[in-house]
Amino acid sequence: GEDVEQSLFLSVREGDSSVINCTYTDSSSTYLYWYKQEPGAGLQLLTYIFSNMDMKQDQRLTVLLNKKDKHLSLRIADTQTGDSAIYFCAGRRAGNNRKLIWGLGTSLAVNP
């Protein structure tokens, strides 16, 4: 079946790196996304990676994809208090359905 799992909480100190992990069960997932939700706000697309890529870097964000283990991670370098939010992992398989399978979200707390 389709499933995306994430740990629910992560706490880091300001300036440290944060690594948020996600595992998915559907090996046919072709697109994998990371979204950020700040308190009281909607979801904002952070980055995405195609299944034929292993890594994608965008400024402080690094996404790693291990297709063999069906594991996706988001690394935030030099984590700031403004990074405190819920981070959702989502995956979609190829096809016309366009339905994303969402993780439960990881709540990141950044402590000064």
Added chain:
Amino acid sequence: DTAVSQTPKYLVTQMGNDKSIKCEQNLGHDTMYWYKQDSKKFLKIMFSYNNKELIINETVPNRFSPKSPDKAHLNLHINSLELGDSAVYFCASSPYTDTQYFGPGTRLTVL
């Protein structure tokens, strides 16, 4: 300027009432979605329309009825509101590449 907008932002109503939430996107996207986010922040897809045609219809009570008058609008009407309907409802839209862009959400509180 807002890409995906929803109205109202907050909605407080009594059990048994009927209410509507409106969504508009000015991104030119073909596909629009409604999601429900519960108090634990779990995100659940409810409906999706592509060019005014319903393409995703999850197991949702038939008290919920989406309507898409054109591809830039997707409204959600809820009949006979129940306590369990209290949640934040998000509208989203996506282009052919499927990256979804979310609205700010409508917080519905049923008393």
